[in-house]
Amino acid sequence: MKPGRVVASFDSATGMLRALSRFLHGRDVPLIGQGPATAEPVASALLGAANMLPRRLQERAYAASGWAEAVPPHKVGSIRSDELARWVTGHYPRRRGQVAFVGSANGALIHLCAALAAPWLPQTLLIPVRRRGVRPDEPREDLRHTRAAGQALLSANPDLVLHHMHDANQDRLMIAGMTYFRVKWRRLPAAYRRYLEENLAPGGTLVVADCGLRWPVTEVDTRYVFQHGALGGATRDEYQNGGPRVADYLRRYGSPHRRWDYPPVDGQRPEAEWGFEPGLLPDLQELAARNGWRLARMSFAEPEHLSPVIADLYREWYQHRGLPADRLLAECFLLLEPWWTLRSGSVPYWMVFNSEPSRASLTGYLDRADPFEEIRLLLFSHGVESVGLATIERWREVLARASKIGVFTGIDTRAYPRDFASLARAHRELAQIRATVPMPLPMDWPTAEKYLADRDELQWDTEANGNTSAR
């Protein structure tokens, strides 16, 4: 199978890879990078029509779209991680730079990379695998049915760790007919090595994006863990022990269960989607030492901890350029627009998802930051009224924080969280903004590094020629 068909196109890592690589090619991100801008009106009309279907039909269509791009179980053993790595590096232009990133997926990181015109190589990719005969609320059954496929994947790819993941809350529709295999490289693939050697200049800095988020898991086998639940609206305790919100959610979706039955937890590991697996570090250290690069480790406890750091960085950068810096673009999950962020002179604030904790993190940032005249909000629709979903009314309260213009961008508020047209309309509406500013030259790396090293939200460790220092 072609690597592009193996990896999920609707995932955070792939969405971010597309957004950044398109930016580095000087392009924006229509249709979440999946099609040309000329197709947007048609896609927007078709998806808009889908928004009007009866709810059951919508949910089935959404689930079917996910299933259609999942890998049949018998083909999982033929997936080769080297090909996936080549597919990743193939996205980027060949260009020598002073800095490159590798590691955790993170929307704020994508804006940092865009500002620096630097590439980012993801440690984690999502391989969706088709599966039958399991209800979404039965994580234990999911593992039982797909464990063999997981083991086949691992025996063919000794450089991967498999984080088999099951989130019956937020991925309810997607996991109806498939399961999520998130794979993390624990050894640096040859294609990454080659790409970095060709594109990172001698004396350059290789930065490890190290998200420290961990999650309770079940150890299934060597290099194979199973993760029940995910970062979002429900708490870890709710995933493990249930509770009134979980019971209510399961009742609303007609589930016979009132809590989830999952395999026993026996440890904690880097979170499947966002966490950094440190097994990759020795290879990165060796590569940096051999090429005369500095290796920097940018550690942050949770994905959204990077968001205010990068928002402030952009704000200072605009101010330094003599621009107003009073426009905020709040982005969600894979709805990212690095090109239009800069074109519209917007400060980017990235949120993990559309849930209440993400809304609270954005509100917390607004409480601390100088007021914004304009706030634009992109919201990802996952089709589920999941536990902890932030309602449209709650998002309206955020928009009311803008002193002049607080607007949903590309969102049909009546259809949310089943607004599938937002995938096409988010970029389309954003691109119509009339207040544009000139695109800047890339940000100076030493200035950015000093700024990042000084921020309390991050831990910044550097290694050069065997010496380690931390700030």
Add this chain to the structure above:
Amino acid sequence: MSLFRQDHVVDDLTIAGHRKRGPGSAVVCVHGAGVSSRELLPFVDALGERHDVWAIDLPGFGASDKPDRPLTLSALADVVAAWVDQAGLERPCLLGASFGCQVVVDVAVRHPEAAAALVLAGPTVDPRGRSPWRLVGQWLRNARGESPRMTPLNIADYRDAGLRGVLAAFGESIRDRIEDKLTHVSVPTLVLRGGRDRMVPQPWAEEVTRLLPYGRLVVMEGLPHMTPYRDPGGVARCVEDFLSEVAV
């Protein structure tokens, strides 16, 4: 208290006014191109519960006197400013609907003492749509979203104004460069846009708000261009909130 008619004479022309005298501060509504205060009366009725609300017919339209020749936009604005004085209102809030926004912006810029706040409901004309044909196209596309009950009112208005008056008003709306004036509006201004308004695209409504030194945008989802007619209660609540916020 119900709606009643109260006329004033400005520059020898009788200006028809419709008023509902609520307890709060004064709000004066100015209609769009070629039409009259007919379409604004349900809104006057709703907001009049709380504010002293007027809707006036510009000279040449509705029940007001017809001047010898159609007035230019600045002449219409001068009449509005003189009317405010004549009616004895002290710095009311001026609310424009469609072309009425262009009139009240002109008033606020050239007669700063005439208004304490503005409401721009569907501010025309988007500079990128500034041609007669584009305007007609936008008008036709928007018409599908408007209430069918508004059509007989429009017809009566066009009959009152006559073809010459209607065309002159549209001509004035196209010639006016509202974008040059917005930065000079020194009072708090609420910009209202119907989410389905085809005459005022969202990027233009945002640009209007951005250009205003004290602007704020509210998008009323699902509504067409004539928000005060389609949802008089909703628009009245919006305006009330705005007026209580800016303490007018």
